[in-house]
Amino acid sequence: MMDIRKLKTLDEKVQAQKISMLAFVVPIDMEKEAERLRQLPESSEEYGVERWGAFLPDGQLTAGLMNYHYTITFDGHEVLCSGIGNVSSRPENRRKGAVRGMFDAMLRDMRENGFVFSYLYPFSHRYYRKFGYELCEQPLRQWAKCEDFAHLPCELSVTMQEKDEGFSDMQALSHTFMKRYNLAVLRRENQWAFLMGDPYQKRQLRYLFRDQQGVLQAYVCFEPKEENGVRRAEIRDMAYSGKEALFAIFSFMSRLSAQYEEVGGCLPPDIDLRWLVTEPYRVRQERSCGGMGRIVNVETALSLMKAPFHPGHAILQVTDDFLPENSGCYRLDFEKGHMKSVTRTEEEPDLCCTIQDLTRLVLGVASPEQLFLSPTLTVKKNRDMLLRLFPQKMLHMNQPF
Template sequence: MTYHVRPLGPADRQLAWHLGSLAFGYAEQPVPEGWTPDSPGRRVLGVFDPAGRLVAKADDREQGQWFGGRIVPVSGIAGVSTAPELRGRGLARLVLTRLLEGARERGAVISTLFDTTPAPYRALGWEEVGALVHHRVPARVLAEIGPDATTTLRPATEADLPAVSEIYREVARAGSGLMERSGPAFGATPAQVLAAYHGFTVAVDDTGTIAGYASWNRGPGYDANGRLTVDDLIGRTPEATRTLLAMLGAWASVAPTVLIRLGAADPVWSLVARGDAKPESARPWMLRVVDAPGAVAARGWPRHLTGEVDLELSDDVCPWHQGRHRLVLAGGNGRLEPGGEGTVRLAPRGLAAWYAGAGTPQQLRRSGFLTGGDAGTDELLRAATAGPAPTLHDYF
């Protein structure tokens, strides 16, 4: 059977909504007013059968994520759906392969997604590199944390949001994988940002400077089931972090459970015992390199690391970067030049895990994603992406 692939537009809104609702369980919801599949920063590809029926689709979100202190252009994959009767027929592969071609043409160099099941995405070169985890912490544990006497808390105002955004950006810049919260995917106004939460609290130090913030929602009830869900709790200083956590602890009598998104190395762990914080939910996320030379050039690299490694990349989904390349690192910059001897051979999933800092060369060898090279090439590749564990705090 011959299928036709094309971008979806306003005329396809009902078809796209219906197919997505079957896959993700919102069939009873009407199409939102003003929603279209081609909203700013989003490109949706659809697959049509000969009868003109939409049988598969996938969304390409224009976004950025921080790696090595720089924003890397990303294709955020979402809304991947296939008609129930045609699953397992290769339609997801068809639409995702075409989507990656278009994403590369618009400038994306890597792709990330949250997977409901990893197998079909691994078959196309994505690899799991991290997870968005909500931890469940008893509020009574946080109540034992004493607030800082020189730090005050108050509700955020719209005028506070530039300072809040800069605090988040400082953390994102120093991390690995965190979203850049600007551009078409983050077009909410300050009023809309504040309205999305029951509480948006800023911590102010003794100089009047905003030193941290927490965004949170209060669940229903005031019995043993009462809870707070905290999307962000970020302190620029230990005093701000401690005081914000103490505020959450003060809810213990009416909301005894706090759900909070935390990365593996969050400073909150210096104040909360890991045995007291149980994972409530984990959403794994995956990464794929779309344009290897562009991806190497886009991210930052260790400033004091200088060296070269000859690589050979295999990739039948993104064949434009297959073959031999020389990785050259110097002064915090990197480039991937054509040529070299192909000393180290990387499969797409190995390239993804290495690029994200989610796997060392030794781990990739044991997984079968990396072959060739020696202790010297392993050491350089390990040092190149060593650092914070890949972390995402935004679901898409």
């Protein structure tokens, strides 16, 4: 029988990285990697990451994964969400339950420690659906000609951030900005690392936009990319205080037309570049399958969910085969946009669904009319009320892991 637990020693973590290297076919200098791991804080609370492993009876590590701890936005609340990465196993020991065992132990540990959601980027959606995950965000990648934003006004002062000056202002603006979305990560300081550092070495360019009083109104982080001979400024992150600040960002990007032909990337979901440019025909858009999410604690997620303004109630029958603690029939009583109570009940349900269906409904992944078409979801009664209970919302997973 396999021993499933969190990794404790440096040697265990190094072994896990070796397994990851084999699984993802990525070369790693193990001496440098061991030194990097040695310098990380031991406390997952301090650094925000745990490593899990599956050990064979002889003590050999045969599989591992990483569980990043994030605080994300959900319907105006701040909740804990795990970001799962580096799921990997030794090829000679696959299909023996190692990954399933890690997810089983980890999800229960998450429930005990207050996590509400979990998220990952799958190699196969079918595979991770076995563990209760479902396709959530479907990011829209957009590209437009830099010169097509030249008509937009920029009435803010613009400076390039060369070191970390103004970082606290960026973090504060980001937190305020991201709360309009679901799934957006409210980054702790070390979770900004992929955007920060010397712009001349890392080619991560950051520009700050301030008003006459020196108050930060917007920022944009981008990096140079080239594909098929086309030079692009790919936006990695951005935040802005309002429409004028958004215009300032893209007006500034138009000044870079001598360096880059196009600007874009996976932008916040309420930005449609076709409405900002002079020639919409030149905007290219492509929607893709993004990450998968799942609810870890159904009762908590339902209690935090926004609700219709007018008083009412709904009965939901939920099936979670992988985490049966979530399975059951829930009565939701609500009024004035908030949940009054979420309780277990034996009443006849209005809607029957799987944990995968419920995750998408609660997060607002798509319109309820679309989500109700799921083969594993049945609306039994009170359809109009359910349509009001589960509106489509804006999702923006802004953190790679």
